[in-house]
Amino acid sequence: MEEILIHPKEHYLFRAKVIIPVTKPPIFSGCVEIKDQKIVGIYSYKELKQAPPKAKFIDLEDLVLFPALANVHTHLELSALRFRVLPSGSFINWLHQVIKKRETLTPVEMAESARFALLELWREGISILGDVGNTGITIPVLNESPLRGYFFEEILCFKGNIELKDRQSINGRVKTTYSAHSPYTVTPIMIQAIKSYTRKHKTPFMIHCAESQEEVDFLLRGEGPLVNLLVSRRKWDESITVKGFTPVSYLESLGVLDENTILVHCVHLTEDDLRILKKRNPIICLCPRSNLYTGAGIPKLPQLLACGLRVVLGTDSLASVDRLSIFEEIKILHSFYPEVSATELLLMATQRGAKALGFDGACELTEGSTPDLLAISLSFPLTEDPEKALIEFIRAEKKIVYRIHA
Numbered sequence: 001m002e003e004i005l006i007h008p009k010e011h012y013l014f015r016a017k018v019i020i021p022v023t024k025p026p027i028f029s030g031c032v033e034i035k036d037q038k039i040v041g042i043y044s045y046k047e048l049k050q051a052p053p054k055a056k057f058i059d060l061e062d063l064v065l066f067p068a069l070a071n072v073h074t075h076l077e078l079s080a081l082r083f084r085v086l087p088s089g090s091f092i093n094w095l096h097q098v099i100k101k102r103e104t105l106t107p108v109e110m111a112e113s114a115r116f117a118l119l120e121l122w123r124e125g126i127s128i129l130g131d132v133g134n135t136g137i138t139i140p141v142l143n144e145s146p147l148r149g150y151f152f153e154e155i156l157c158f159k160g161n162i163e164l165k166d167r168q169s170i171n172g173r174v175k176t177t178y179s180a181h182s183p184y185t186v187t188p189i190m191i192q193a194i195k196s197y198t199r200k201h202k203t204p205f206m207i208h209c210a211e212s213q214e215e216v217d218f219l220l221r222g223e224g225p226l227v228n229l230l231v232s233r234r235k236w237d238e239s240i241t242v243k244g245f246t247p248v249s250y251l252e253s254l255g256v257l258d259e260n261t262i263l264v265h266c267v268h269l270t271e272d273d274l275r276i277l278k279k280r281n282p283i284i285c286l287c288p289r290s291n292l293y294t295g296a297g298i299p300k301l302p303q304l305l306a307c308g309l310r311v312v313l314g315t316d317s318l319a320s321v322d323r324l325s326i327f328e329e330i331k332i333l334h335s336f337y338p339e340v341s342a343t344e345l346l347l348m349a350t351q352r353g354a355k356a357l358g359f360d361g362a363c364e365l366t367e368g369s370t371p372d373l374l375a376i377s378l379s380f381p382l383t384e385d386p387e388k389a390l391i392e393f394i395r396a397e398k399k400i401v402y403r404i405h406a
């Protein structure tokens with residue numbers, strides 16, 4: 001992949017075989033005009049012949065122009081676990097493997113693999129990132145990165161308390177805040193404390209929620225393999241008795257569900273859970289390839305969309321996927337739910353994901369936005385029909401040939 005840097009004083013005109021702005025239908029043989037580092041026009045090549053602007057012309061020939069992507073949830077510090085944790089039909093088996101293998105990693109190995117994974121994210125077309133970590137080992141890596149987003153310092157604490165000190169932004173591009181790992185690894189008081197911190201600092205609040213059947217058993221009956229895991233690791237606090245909840249109703253009872261909460265996974269939901277979610281309107285971040293890998297299941301995307309929820313996408317970590325590719329996440333969702341419109345899937349991958357992390361205007365190909373574009377080669381040409389072309393785009397093998405950015 002090569003980069004085309006947009007200079008502030010140049011006026012550009014890019015032509016591509018297809019332009020996919022996502023918020024509008026695709027334009028076949030289209031042009032994107034860029035001036036003063038802003039997109040000032042998106043139109044078909046035919047229109048250009050009538051009024052050619054004075055601009056540096058770059059013909060991208062058969063490539064497709066598409067906005068950069070948002071990966072709302074990953075764990076870069078687990079990147080060294082790639083291919084070391086086997087796919088599992090059982091979430092608890094996968095989790096046991098991660099815990100065991102993670103203990104063998106050295107800090108150098110973790111930092112180096114995170115650096116490599118970050119480069120991979122750039123090559124996969126990601127611009128906005130939500131990185132979750134317990135050690136802070138990825139902070140220097142993120143500091144050098146061209147990506148923007150959040151580093152979530154994730155709290156795991158089912159016994160005792162952790163003081164939440166004020167966190168500074170890593171740099172102008174990457175902000176920091178705290179997140180809670182899950183309802184089964186963080187005490188109710190700490191979940192509320194982390195939510196309060198994020199309210200005070202006006203940052204998103206992220207938590208894994210309703211990922212596995214094991215998590216449901218933990219909250220519904222206060223038993224199961226996750227209780228055994230905490231007991232064996234001496235992290236179980238007997239004074240905390242949670243019973244009779246689903247993961248969503250539990251978080252609702254703690255008062256932490258609102259429009260700035262990002263619930264990651266949401267695979268195991270009841271009808272009542274959907275009613276709560278509809279009322280509180282949190283953001284739902286799906287990581288379907290990870291769910292299939294860990295044996296957790298597959299999220300019910302159509303039901304979530306029917307509730308009007310803002311669904312966005314993450315890859316999760318390289319401990320549960322082989323590539324940090326948002327395009328692959330869309331492909332999987334499309335194969336499970338062909339009834340969901342292609343535009344909806346592409347919005348989840350781009351501007352809606354960026355917005356979920358507070359980066360409004362990023363991952364857009366619209367007039368007035370700052371250019372951050374992917375020029376993509378596809379394994380087969382797209383049909384000249386707007387709806388069919390978007391579906392074919394999702395299904396095609398993609399190679400990002402250029403990243404075009406200011």
Ligand SMILES: [Zn+2]
Nearest residue numbers: 075208316317
């Ligand atoms: Zn995760």
